[in-house]
Amino acid sequence: MAISIRDVASRAQVAVGTVSNFLNRPDRVAVATRKKIEAAIADLNFVPNASARHLRSGSSRTIGLLVPDITNPFFTEVARGAGDTASENDYTLLLCNSDEDPKKEERHLKVLIEQRICGLLITPSFEGLAGVAELNRRNIPTTFIDRKAESLDQSSVSMDDFHGGKSAIEYLASLGHTSIAWVNGPNSLAQCVNREAGVMNSAKEKNIIISKFQVSQMRSQNGYEVAQKILESNSQITAIFCANDLMALGVLRALLENGKTIPEDYALIGYDDIGFSASASIPLTSIAQPAYKLGALAAQMIINEVEHGKNFKHEQIVFKPELVIRASTQALRK
Amino acid sequence: MAISIRDVASRAQVAVGTVSNFLNRPDRVAVATRKKIEAAIADLNFVPNASARHLRSGSSRTIGLLVPDITNPFFTEVARGAGDTASENDYTLLLCNSDEDPKKEERHLKVLIEQRICGLLITPSFEGLAGVAELNRRNIPTTFIDRKAESLDQSSVSMDDFHGGKSAIEYLASLGHTSIAWVNGPNSLAQCVNREAGVMNSAKEKNIIISKFQVSQMRSQNGYEVAQKILESNSQITAIFCANDLMALGVLRALLENGKTIPEDYALIGYDDIGFSASASIPLTSIAQPAYKLGALAAQMIINEVEHGKNFKHEQIVFKPELVIRASTQALRK
DNA sequence: CGCCATGATTGAATCGTTTCGGTTTAATTG
DNA sequence: CAATTAAACCGAAACGATTCAATCATGGCG
Structure with missing residues (x-):
């Protein structure tokens, strides 16, 4: 039923090995033979079988991407970047969504191993280290996304969260704000911890009063609730900085x-610069993270590692986030 | 290097065929043997090789999902639904994003064929029929998502867009609105055509004046621009219905x-009920589509088709969308 | 004209499974 | 106790590609 390299070979009157060479190292086959094989392939509508190729060659050319929440626009962009880079290099991206559920994460990891992926891209949730260790044991290269690798023999592509937190506060300070609410997520996320360190650092430098609000989940609704607390508190707060845009949108709605x-009443800054922030009812000032680039670069790095094998130099790349100013912030008027 | 079924067999002192049976039809192997094999697998940390399995058995257990825009929350939900259902049934979902680019779509289709997917889930863009024909020729089952299959030997899971358009207008009419702006996307999308038919149908019934605005892309910015036109037009319009939420959010911002x-000044309805609509500055009334369910059901259907082979009855399932009422609409006050 | 280097081509072995006809073992029956 | 049957198990062949040592052609050179 299925058409194999063998059929192509016999129709083109050459050996199977030659067809294989044509597929993988065309320069090694004479131009006349090339033509014959091309014709045979077209006639028979032949498409090579990736499984057979993988089985024999040992390298799968598929890389796994495991994200904690595919509905978060940030990760969608990461996936787009990784996917584009993968297919440009003739790799297949296997995108898995764990929904922040360790069980699903474990199951996906199992499947990825069954598929014999040649490399894994992952944004580790705080717990997920068990499954990743398994990958290591099997010598499957892994690179972290949006989380710096602590070990030097592993690559990662992440953001300078300290700088992000710091620059938001510096910007608000430059606008004249001196009492700022800081709405952060749980300490279990490295991102939150680092952003807060940046916030506190510049607050100290600029002599700013920070009122901290911490939530367990970083959803819109949580921002909404925090904003109500702020309004009731009757404080001097004139600006609000949220650890992600989802919460900032919630705050915006409440206000x-x-x-x-x-x-005018409150300046508002978010984090991530997801697409919806630009088209919010008040377009949001935000700390932009180059999600697409993160994904694309991570994919490129793991491909390099896969192809250059042992003599590959691991890198921990850290991007600087960028302040994007929109309508939700302005200079304080006394 | 790699551990194979053969290693497991020798360590457990059984034949390879028995290990294979253990993996695929455990009931056929005696309980004592089962224990031995289990132990060997655990000791050796064996994970079966999906490629080898697929190569020999001929069935791949991976289903492809090709969406036109992964950044659209609607498709993210579809993907989540399909992915969950796939892994519950021990299938692997290969998610591909074409970015509405026919070239990318073609490339992805090629890869999916190389991977010998056992079934394809696709939301066809108006042009993409060429590549899908190739799938048909290879007898790979295909089911459409969010687009009704015109042929009876193909399954599809779609929405009743006529009803969606109709019910939005009926609702606005019931609130007392008689002059309504209808902001629609291009006619090349079946969805837009059908929604408009519904709009016009109920407008006629309820004696409503519809002012039609058509845009080529259904992005937020397009909605923004249309809203400005509406404001300038100095018309009697008291309500605005947009063919998707992205545009409705743009309209909201402009207003x-x-x-x-x-x-109060304008009632506003969107379409899709994406997550961001509920947390917009004015929570949006919208026509909700069960995107997750669409994806989950489509996956289930293609799995059924794959497993029941020829004697499978194709179905064209059509869901009714649901009106979700939020703060952006209220009864007209004279 | 014979020799050799080079480039093209060949085809058998192999990757890790599943499949399936055949063999062994144990239980049942008369 | 011999004959019959069913349950377990065995192991070689096959899936469709790649690999690589071996063979074949070709042309340049002394």
Whole structure:
């Protein structure tokens, strides 16, 4: 039924080995033979069988990407970047979504091993280290995304969260704000911890009062609730900085509902610069992370590692996030 | 290097065929033997090689999902649904994003054929029929998502767009609106055509005046621009219905910037009910589509088809969308 | 004209499974 | 106790590619 390299060979009147060479190292086959094989392939509508190729050659050319939440636009962009880079290099990307569920994560990891992926891209959740260790044992290269690798024999592509936190506060300070609310996620996420360190650092330098609000999940609803607390607190706060855009959008909604105007009554900054922030009712100032680039570069790095084998130099690349100024912030008027 | 079924067999003192039976039809192997094999597998840390299995057995247990835009929350949900169902049934989902680019779509289709997927889930863009024909020729089952299959020997899971358009207008009519702006996407999308038919149908019934605005892309920015036109037009319009939420969010932003209040000055309805609509500055009334369910059901159907082979009855399932009422609409006050 | 280097081509062995006809073992029956 | 049957198990062949040592052609050179 299925058409194999053998059929192509017999129709083109050459040996199977020659067809294989044509497929993988065309320069080694004479131009006349090339033509014959091309014709045979076209006639028979032949498409090579990836499984057979993989089985014999030992290298799978598929790389796994395991993200904790595919509905988060940040990860969607990461996936797009990784996917594009993968297919440009003739790799296949196997995208798995763990929904922040360790069970699903474990299952996906199992499948990825069955598929004999040649490399893994992963944004580790705080717990997920067990399954990753298994990958290591099997010598499957792994690179972290959005989380710096602590070990030097592993690559990672991450963001300078300290700088992100710091620059948001510096910017607000430059606008004249001196009392700022800081809405952060759980300490179990390295990102949150580092951003807060940056916040506190520049607050100290600029002599700013930080009111900290911490939530367990970084969803829109959580931002909404925090904003109500801020309004009730009757404090001097004139600016609000949220650890992600989802929460900032929640804050925005709460403030508008309570008759506040942005940026006059409160300046508001988010983090991530997801697409929806630009088209919010008040376009959001945000700390932009180059998600697409993160994914693309991580894919490129793991491909390099796969292809250059042992003599590969691991790198921990750290991007600087960028402040994107929109309508939700302005200079403080006394 | 790699551990194979053969190593397991020799360590467990059984034949390779027995190990294979243990893996695939455990009931056929005696309980004592089972224990031995289990132990050997655990000791050796054996994980079967999917490629070898596929090569020999001929069936791949991976299903492809090809979406036109992974950054659209609607498709993210579809992907989540399909992915969950796939892994519950021990299938692997290969998610590909074509970015609405026919070239990428073609390339992905090629890869999917190389991988010998056992079935394809696809939301066809208006052009993409060429590549799909190739799949048909190879007898790879294909089911459409969010687009009804015109042929009876193909399955599909789609939405009743006519009903969606109709019910939005009926709802607005019931609130007392008689002059409504309808912001639609290009006619090349079946969805848009059908929604419009529904709109026009109920407009006629309820004696409503529809002002139609058509855009080529259904992005937020397009909605923003249309809203400005509406404001300039100085018409009697009191309600705006957009063919997706992204555009509705753009409309919302434009209206608020121009000092209008929602829902007092204008009632506003979107379509899709993406997550961000609920947390917009004015939570959006919208026509909800069960994206997760669409993906999950489509996956289930293709799995059934794959497993039941020829005697499988193709179905064209059509869901009814649901009106979700939020703050952006209210009864008209004279 | 014979020799050799080079480039093209060949085809058998192999990758890790599943499949399936055949063999062994144990239990049942008359 | 011999004959019959069913349950377990065995192991060689096959899936469709790649690999690589071996063979074949070709042309340049002394």
